[in-house]
Amino acid sequence: MRIVVIGSGTAGSNFALFMRKLDRKAEIIVIGKEPTMQYSPCALPHVISGTIEKPEDVIVFPTEFYRKQRIEMMLEVEAKKIDRERKVVITDKGEVPYDKLVIATGSKAFIPPIKGVENEGVFTLKSLDDVRKIKKYIAERKPKKAVVIGAGLIGLEGAEAFAKLGMEVLVVELLEHLLPTMLDKDMAKLVQEEMEKHGIKFRFGVGVSEIIGSPVEAVKIGKEIVEADIVLVATGVRANVDLARDAGLEVSRGIVVNEHLQTSDPDIYAIGDCAEVIDAVTGKRTLSQLGTSAVRMAKVAAEHIAGKNSIFRPVFNTAITELFDLEIGTFGITEERAKKEGINVVVGKFKGSTKPEYYPGGKPITVKLIFRKEDKKLIGAQIVGGERVWGRIMTLSALAQKGATVEDVAYLETAYAPPISPTIDPITVAAEMAMRKFRL
Amino acid sequence: MRIVVIGSGTAGSNFALFMRKLDRKAEIIVIGKEPTMQYSPCALPHVISGTIEKPEDVIVFPTEFYRKQRIEMMLEVEAKKIDRERKVVITDKGEVPYDKLVIATGSKAFIPPIKGVENEGVFTLKSLDDVRKIKKYIAERKPKKAVVIGAGLIGLEGAEAFAKLGMEVLVVELLEHLLPTMLDKDMAKLVQEEMEKHGIKFRFGVGVSEIIGSPVEAVKIGKEIVEADIVLVATGVRANVDLARDAGLEVSRGIVVNEHLQTSDPDIYAIGDCAEVIDAVTGKRTLSQLGTSAVRMAKVAAEHIAGKNSIFRPVFNTAITELFDLEIGTFGITEERAKKEGINVVVGKFKGSTKPEYYPGGKPITVKLIFRKEDKKLIGAQIVGGERVWGRIMTLSALAQKGATVEDVAYLETAYAPPISPTIDPITVAAEMAMRKFRL
Structure with a gap:
């Protein structure tokens, strides 16, 4: 059996490892855009703060480890198209045939349409590459005033990292309080107070309407202009679903899957940030987009391909x-x-x-x-x-x-x-x- | 309603507080042998090591706190007999009539019949009084070599406290490994290695047959004589059931209760270390003797007396x-x-x-x-x-x-x-x- 995985992130890498444990003989091929296998996106703020020394440290296993498990890696290769009739993935380096295909294309940072968002000194914090760029910018420009757009997890962890490096930090959040999907206002207040104690400032219920200067010099919040020499855009992520949609698979906000994580094509699975799973409380479809969910999905998909009747349970997003x-x-x-x-x-x-x-x-x-x-x-x-x-x-x-x-x-x-x-x-x-x- | 509690420990004190929350009017009377209400027996080793400064610090609430809750305390009073026909508790300070009686007499340290066990410098670690005596002995005699008999929780925590005070410590355990009721041998080994790293020595599968000298000078282990200037006897506890047995209540190793914690007399409850509950795994009767179990029992008994159909669930002894x-x-x-x-x-x-x-x-x-x-x-x-x-x-x-x-x-x-x-x-x-x- 030839099992092809598109995506070398947490879901894809863990899938390959689980699959190998369950099937000593299968051909397992991972196609990945990035030059490495799995690293921890959640660890990236800790690389910025310096708690983790080098960006490379967050890579979970060296490629050699996967090679020893006879996992074939096609890194820095982009999957362009899935031809479901011929059962091949068409990449920029040629065609890859599959018996079973696992889509683990992950998510990308959502960039809101703010004027100047493409300017120098404006970053997202989603990939190793982002971290390298931020670290380089900080080393070269020594920014003193940071503005973080978005008070979700990545925004706040980024804000803390900037503060630990001695910057003045302002977090701007369109909604009424920080961690708006995770906490209620009363609980968010406790976190806000702690962060304010460490010098971080907050503005809620307003957005950044413009980023001024390249390299960045200021941001516009309502009518006010606030100085900033580094900006972090942390306004959430979007599932990477284009490949699946182009292949005619059922797609909503994420790729629609059943409880075995099969897409509308039973030979194609979707796992990780790009897959839509069931919310345990509402029973509705949701994007979980947590590392732990990615790993559990990887396990369930591998087991199902190996012939086990595994089920991915609805998520509580712990x-x-x-x-x-x-x-x-x-x-x-x-x-x-x-x-x-x-x-x-x-x-x-x-x-x-x-x-x-x-x-x-x-x-x-x-x-x-x-x-x-x-x-x-x-x-x-x-x-x-x-x-x-x-x-x-x-x-x-x-x-x-x-x-x-x-x-x-x-x-x-x-x-x-x-x-x-x-x-x-x-x-x-x-x-x-x-x-x-x-x-x- | 007149609710009388025998025992001012964790179970008795918590019962009185829960009961008051559920019934603003009831008369609640606690009869306790010791001069204080609830303190934490689990905290006592930390008083010896000095992490907690004064023995009195482990008293959870001052008596004033209970008084404000209109809990009547008869402290340093000993319950001698329960007259179930007349529904009175006979104490050394007179008779106390009850409508509902709660027996929370706790447990006492088990003292094995070792020759010399009554000698000076030989201690148990069960009560505030024990701790005061140990601290006084250590202050006056500055012992350098401690022998701990028994490698259960109290024995090991006592051993650690002695080691932290700079003593050489030997733990002697009759069974094959430490924490024999909590851990298997393979897991106990990990704990033993850690303690040995901190200088504590162990002898397993042997007992102390004699304690020599008063004040203690040595102990006899098999044929060997080992120097010791302080000895801690930590060979487990026994439920205090005499009062219940004398009153004709059903008693086994502890006082037998139903799922509402009623004894064989429905107007009399038993809670805490003295009560026999159900083991969740075996379904057999067991003594739980944990602070957490005592508190849950206190809650269930109070709720049942208040008319709620509360049930004490079988214990896992977490x-x-x-x-x-x-x-x-x-x-x-x-x-x-x-x-x-x-x-x-x-x-x-x-x-x-x-x-x-x-x-x-x-x-x-x-x-x-x-x-x-x-x-x-x-x-x-x-x-x-x-x-x-x-x-x-x-x-x-x-x-x-x-x-x-x-x-x-x-x-x-x-x-x-x-x-x-x-x-x-x-x-x-x-x-x-x-x-x-x-x-x-």
């Missing part, structure tokens, strides 16, 4: 990040989005400490839990705290993935030790708060 | 501890105990890193998962690692509490960020390892 001294964890639906979707929810919120009061070093932690009114199920959580947020969001997400109700969380058996956590965990208290509202 | 630079987390059954109980299991084990390879500061972590062969359910886990063990054991325990199978763990949606965790979490890899064995 996510975690660190911003300065805070950890922020989320999954599922926010209260704000639930309202828009017409889902009635009951919310439990609690602010506690990460350790028992008598133990030194406890840090504040705020837990917000979202339950569906109809069936009491946990459908979302947001946690902002000084430590041990990750474990709590993992726990809650695991519970939600198993269909847990408010009672399951309130009576959860937790793990306690004085240096680590309180006897009564804040997550169970937050559930208790919600339970009382259910009783009203 | 536990976490820190020993030097390791976190150790466990729940459910070990492979060794499963064998004894005749439960066929499939094990998945994986050693990975706590962070992606490219991110600085990752630490080794070993995950061992135990699945029941019959139904593929997760029935136990052991994790030993340099960080973020707590979050993983919480997550796995939550999954087990919701009846998760090996597939649920292998395909679990996890939360990833470079500074925090790898894209493919070690817990899902360990489940994958087990899944392959299931297929054989």
Whole structure:
């Protein structure tokens, strides 16, 4: 069997490795535009800040590693067209025939149509190449004032990196608060305060209408002109679906797939950022675009090709990040989005400490839990705290993935030790708060 | 309604507070032998090491706090007898009538019948009083060589505290490895190596047959005489059941209760270390004796007395501890105990890193998962690692509490960020390892 993968990112590279484990004999060919196999896009802000020394460090395995697994790599090769009738991928370096094809074309940074967005000193932060350019620009020009457009994860992590390099940073967000898809306003406020403590400024509900100068000198926000010598555009990503659409596959915002991740052509799979999966809360199609989702999709597609009846489960989009001294964890639906979707929810919120009061070093932690009114199920959580947020969001997400109700969380058996956590965990208290509202 | 609680520890104190929240009017009376309300027994080793400065610091709330909640306290009062016919508790300070009685008498350190065990310089580590005595002895005598009898949690935490104070420490354990009820031998080995790195020595499969000298000078292990100027006896605890047994209540190793925590007399409840609950894996009666279990029992009993149909769920005994630079987390059954109980299991084990390879500061972590062969359910886990063990054991325990199978763990949606965790979490890899064995 000849299995061809288009895309050498997280989804494509992991697929190739999983596939090889399941099938020692298959020919596995990865076609990739970039010169390397998988690296971590989430690590890029840490390369800018210098926590990770060299851009190359974020490459997960050297190409030699894949070669040893007998994975054939066609890197710096662009797939131009899929000819489904002849079952070949047409690239700029010739044709590649396939028995099974896996589209893992990922996503690209969305560039809003702002005047001057193509000017020198304006960057996106999506690829290794972006990071190299940013680092070079910083080294050469030593910018002092940064403007970040967009207060999503990449925008905020970029803002932190710039601040750590000593720049003054202003984040401009069109919506009403930061991390607008991950957090509600009350929780976003906690993150904002932390970032402001570290000197980062915010403007909400406004956009950048113009970038002035090349190299950049300023940006226009409403009528105001704000000095800036570096600009990061972090206004989200778009799935790369052109190849799939041109091949006549069903495409919406992403490539439409079934629970085995097959496209409308059963010999062609789509995985990673370019594939549309099911939102566990709304049941609607969604783009997950998380590294963890990409890896799970890679696994499911490889197993299905290998003859196993694997299923990609609907996603809760469990996510975690660190911003300065805070950890922020989320999954599922926010209260704000639930309202828009017409889902009635009951919310439990609690602010506690990460350790028992008598133990030194406890840090504040705020837990917000979202339950569906109809069936009491946990459908979302947001946690902002000084430590041990990750474990709590993992726990809650695991519970939600198993269909847990408010009672399951309130009576959860937790793990306690004085240096680590309180006897009564804040997550169970937050559930208790919600339970009382259910009783009203 | 007049609700009387015997015992002012974690179970009793929390019960009183929960009860007050649920019933603003009830009379709530706590009878306690010790002079304080709840303090954390798990924090006591940290008082010895000096991490927590004063013994009094581990008292969770001052008595004033309970008084404000209109909880009547009869402290330094001993309950001598329960007269169920007259519904009174007979104490050394008079009779206390009750409508509902809650027995929260806790547990006491088990003292093995070793010759010389009553000598000066030989301690247990169960109460505030114990800690005060140990601290006084250490201050006055400046012991240099400690022997700890028993390699359970308290023994090891005590050993660490002694080592941090500069003592040479030898731990003697009758069974084959440390933490014998929590870990299998392979996992215990990892903890042992860490403790040995910090200078602690171990002897397994032997007991201390004699303690020589008062103040202590040496202990006899087999035929060998080992110098020691302080000895900690940490050979487990026993439930305090005399009062219940004398009152004619059904008692086994602990006080027998139903799922609402009622004893064989429906007006009398038993909670905390003294109550026998159900083991979630074996379905047999067990003593949980964890602070978290005590708190959950307190909640369920209070709710049931308040008229709610609350149920205390079977326990997995989820536990976490820190020993030097390791976190150790466990729940459910070990492979060794499963064998004894005749439960066929499939094990998945994986050693990975706590962070992606490219991110600085990752630490080794070993995950061992135990699945029941019959139904593929997760029935136990052991994790030993340099960080973020707590979050993983919480997550796995939550999954087990919701009846998760090996597939649920292998395909679990996890939360990833470079500074925090790898894209493919070690817990899902360990489940994958087990899944392959299931297929054989």
